Amino acid sequence: MAVFTPVSLDDLSSWITQFDLGKALAIKGISSGIENSNFFITTERGEYVLTVFEKLTFEQLPFYLNLMRHLAEGGVSVPAPIANRKGSIINELHGKPASIVTKLAGHCELAPQPVHCAAVGAMLACMHMAAEDFEIRQPNLRGISWWNETTPVVLPYLFDSNKQLLTEEMAFQNAFAASDVFKELPNGPIHADLFRNNVMFDGDQLSGFFDFYFAGCDTWLFDVAVTVNDWCIDIESGLFDQARVRAMLDAYHEIRPFTAEEQIAWQPMLRASALRFWLSRLYDFHMPRDAEMLTPHDPAHFERILRLRIEQAAPALFTTAG
Ligand SMILES: Nc1ncnc2c1ncn2[C@@H]1O[C@H](COP(=O)(O)OP(=O)(O)O)[C@@H](O)[C@H]1O
Numbered sequence: 001m002a003v004f005t006p007v008s009l010d011d012l013s014s015w016i017t018q019f020d021l022g023k024a025l026a027i028k029g030i031s032s033g034i035e036n037s038n039f040f041i042t043t044e045r046g047e048y049v050l051t052v053f054e055k056l057t058f059e060q061l062p063f064y065l066n067l068m069r070h071l072a073e074g075g076v077s078v079p080a081p082i083a084n085r086k087g088s089i090i091n092e093l094h095g096k097p098a099s100i101v102t103k104l105a106g107h108c109e110l111a112p113q114p115v116h117c118a119a120v121g122a123m124l125a126c127m128h129m130a131a132e133d134f135e136i137r138q139p140n141l142r143g144i145s146w147w148n149e150t151t152p153v154v155l156p157y158l159f160d161s162n163k164q165l166l167t168e169e170m171a172f173q174n175a176f177a178a179s180d181v182f183k184e185l186p187n188g189p190i191h192a193d194l195f196r197n198n199v200m201f202d203g204d205q206l207s208g209f210f211d212f213y214f215a216g217c218d219t220w221l222f223d224v225a226v227t228v229n230d231w232c233i234d235i236e237s238g239l240f241d242q243a244r245v246r247a248m249l250d251a252y253h254e255i256r257p258f259t260a261e262e263q264i265a266w267q268p269m270l271r272a273s274a275l276r277f278w279l280s281r282l283y284d285f286h287m288p289r290d291a292e293m294l295t296p297h298d299p300a301h302f303e304r305i306l307r308l309r310i311e312q313a314a315p316a317l318f319t320t321a322g
């Protein structure tokens with residue numbers, strides 16, 4: 001159970017009077033979250049999701065919530081934040097920032113087929129384009145600066161072979177980030193954590209992307225790499241499933257054609273996205289924080305993926321002109 005800040009129906013009943021949502025009828029804690037306290041709530045107007053933010057601050061949250069609002073208004077299926085009568089979408093609850101967003105229908109698809117990957121690829125391209133004119137700029141807080149800060153923290157915990165892997169990959173990624181090719185990569189707001197558990201499907205119909213709380217401005221290709229590295233692999237081995245890879249990349253390319261520079265950067269970017277999650281999982285594993293680490297994610301999964309992405313040629317990013 002990962003509700004860190006309990007909210008009772010009584011608490012909700014008084015707090016919700018600031019919104020035009022009618023009376024609160026029910027509240028149910030969601031157990032699967034690991035970052036925030038999430039609740040399904042029912043009011044006289046319908047069903048919503050209430051999030052009490054455990055770590056993100058009143059200063060950081062406007063980027064994430066306004067991005068969601070911008071995307072929802074732009075026709076991308078994401079949870080839309082609900083404003084109170086004063087127009088505020090971030091409001092204090094039990095001393096912490098909290099928000100109500102619309103509830104997406106359906107369930108996460110944890111055993112995706114090519115049809116699901118194509119839907120995710122197409123919507124990812126639409127999302128990148130819809131976010132292009134979003135005005136708030138906040139860097140990807142789990143980007144290369146964070147990798148450089150985190151590497152010396154986790155290095156002492158690693159066996160020699162992994163020490164070498166991490167040190168050499170960081171050198172490679174720092175050089176890649178300084179390259180001319182990297183500077184030409186299209187960028188903007190990205191989701192940055194679009195794993196299978198952050199997308200909702202209603203049957204085979206994609207009903208939306210959610211959990212934008214790792215979003216930030218970075219290269220679009222990094223977002224594609226994060227998504228492909230989770231959706232298009234055999235989970236046990238980390239090897240690519242070629243049918244799912246093609247379905248996702250072709251669907252993306254049809255909407256937002258990849259560039260020649262992105263093709264050159266594709267393999268380094270697949271490595272970068274594996275490195276990013278290896279590092280965060282190593283950090284969370286060796287520096288656990290309270291209750292959220294009851295079920296730490298396995299760092300070895302991304303160590304395996306990183307080794308594969310270094311050793312094996314990347315699948316073509318695109319096979320036809322856009
Ligand atoms: N807008 C939403 N619509 C429907 N379900 C949601 C929504 N937001 C969160 N959930 C549910 O809550 C669970 C935990 O949310 P998530 O954002 O992943 O939490 P955390 O960031 O704390 O890991 C999700 O797996 C999903 O089932």
Ligand SMILES: N[C@@H](CCOP(=O)(O)O)C(=O)O
Nearest residue numbers: 034035193195211277281297
């Ligand atoms: N996707 C990351 C963990 C981020 O947690 P989330 O449940 O909020 O998506 C990983 O797998 O390491």
